[in-house]
Amino acid sequence: MQVFKEKTLLKAAVKAAKSNAKIIGLVPTMGALHQGHLSLVKQALQECDQVIISIFVNPTQFDNPADLEKYPRTLEEDIRLLKQADPELWIFTPTAKELYGENISAEQFNFDGLEQVMEGKHRNGHFDGVGTIVKRLFEVITPHKAFFGEKDFQQLQIVRKLIDKTGLPVEIVGCPILREENGLARSSRNERLNTFEREEASFIYKTLLKVNELFGTKSAEYIQNWVEGQFKNHQVLKLEYFEIANTQTLEKINRKRKGNTYRAFIAAYVGEVRLIDNIALNNEE
CATH class of the missing domain: 3.40.50.620 (HUPs)
Structure with missing residues (x-):
C-alpha cells in the first residue's frame, strides 16, 4: 500500500x-x-x-x-x-x-x-x-x-x-446507500451518537419507507404534512427539512408527472448531530 x-x-x-x-x-x-x-x-x-x-x-x-x-x-x-x-x-x-x-x-x-x-x-x-x-x-x-x-x-x-x-x-x-441493521444510513457522524440515539435515529429511514408507500396514493402536500407531524411528535429527533424532489433538477414537487423520477430527502438533528438520508420513490401512476 x-x-x-x-x-x-x-x-x-x-x-x-x-x-x-x-x-x-x-x-x-x-x-x-x-x-x-x-x-x-x-x-x-x-x-x-x-x-x-x-x-x-x-x-x-x-x-x-x-x-x-x-x-x-x-x-x-x-x-x-x-x-x-x-x-x-x-x-x-x-x-x-x-x-x-x-x-x-x-x-x-x-x-x-x-x-x-x-x-x-x-x-x-x-x-x-x-x-x-x-x-x-x-x-x-x-x-x-x-x-x-x-x-x-x-x-x-x-x-x-x-x-x-x-x-x-x-x-x-x-x-447505493449502505445501512446499519436498523436501517440508519451509514455515516461518519453516526459515531457521535450514543447507543440510544443511534437506535432512535433509525426513525429517519422508517419514515422514508412509509413515504415511499404513501407516494403511490397520496399527494405531495399530504405526505409533507404527515412527515412534519411524525417528527413534531418525536421525543429525540428534530426535523430540519423534508422534501420530495425531481431526481434530475432537485426541484420540489408540486404534483407527480409521468416520465419523471422522484426522491424523498430528510435532514434531521439527533441532539447536536445532523443526519441526512434519502430514498428513491415509486413513480408508477
Missing part, C-alpha cells in the same frame, strides 16, 4: 499507471471511514485497475467552524481498514496547503440551481466548497472514474453537473 502526501508524487505514479493502460478509480472521502466507504472502494475495485482513496477534511465546505472542529479524524485506523480491504490501494492524504496553496478558499460555482435547495439552502457556501475540492482532486489525480455514495444524493448530482460544466473527462459512478 502506498500513501501519498504530495500531489507531484501521486501525479507521477498515476502517469506511470496510465502508461500501462490501467484504469484509475478515485474514491474521495473525508476519512473516519466506515463500511459505507468500503462499499464504494469495493465497487471501484471491481471496475478499475488502480484505486485511489483521498482522505482530506475539506475546510471550505463547512459553514459551521464547530462542525469542522468536531469532524472525526482517524487516519491510522482508516489506513488499517483500507489495507485490509486491498493492500494494493493507493491513499492520498494531502494537507490543506498542498491542495489550496496559501489561499484556502472556495471557488464560486453555478450548478443551475442544484446548489440552492435542501443542503445548499441550509448550509451556506457548502457546495462551492464541494465543487472546489472535487475539481482539484480530479485535476491532480485525473481518474477515469470517481465513486460517490447516494446517501449524499444532492452532492452526487452536483458533481455530475460539475463534469458537465467543466468537461473534465471523469465518469461519475453513483453507489
Whole structure:
C-alpha cells in the first residue's frame, strides 16, 4: 500500500499507471471511514485497475467552524481498514496547503440551481466548497472514474453537473446507500451518537419507507404534512427539512408527472448531530 502526501508524487505514479493502460478509480472521502466507504472502494475495485482513496477534511465546505472542529479524524485506523480491504490501494492524504496553496478558499460555482435547495439552502457556501475540492482532486489525480455514495444524493448530482460544466473527462459512478441493521444510513457522524440515539435515529429511514408507500396514493402536500407531524411528535429527533424532489433538477414537487423520477430527502438533528438520508420513490401512476 502506498500513501501519498504530495500531489507531484501521486501525479507521477498515476502517469506511470496510465502508461500501462490501467484504469484509475478515485474514491474521495473525508476519512473516519466506515463500511459505507468500503462499499464504494469495493465497487471501484471491481471496475478499475488502480484505486485511489483521498482522505482530506475539506475546510471550505463547512459553514459551521464547530462542525469542522468536531469532524472525526482517524487516519491510522482508516489506513488499517483500507489495507485490509486491498493492500494494493493507493491513499492520498494531502494537507490543506498542498491542495489550496496559501489561499484556502472556495471557488464560486453555478450548478443551475442544484446548489440552492435542501443542503445548499441550509448550509451556506457548502457546495462551492464541494465543487472546489472535487475539481482539484480530479485535476491532480485525473481518474477515469470517481465513486460517490447516494446517501449524499444532492452532492452526487452536483458533481455530475460539475463534469458537465467543466468537461473534465471523469465518469461519475453513483453507489447505493449502505445501512446499519436498523436501517440508519451509514455515516461518519453516526459515531457521535450514543447507543440510544443511534437506535432512535433509525426513525429517519422508517419514515422514508412509509413515504415511499404513501407516494403511490397520496399527494405531495399530504405526505409533507404527515412527515412534519411524525417528527413534531418525536421525543429525540428534530426535523430540519423534508422534501420530495425531481431526481434530475432537485426541484420540489408540486404534483407527480409521468416520465419523471422522484426522491424523498430528510435532514434531521439527533441532539447536536445532523443526519441526512434519502430514498428513491415509486413513480408508477
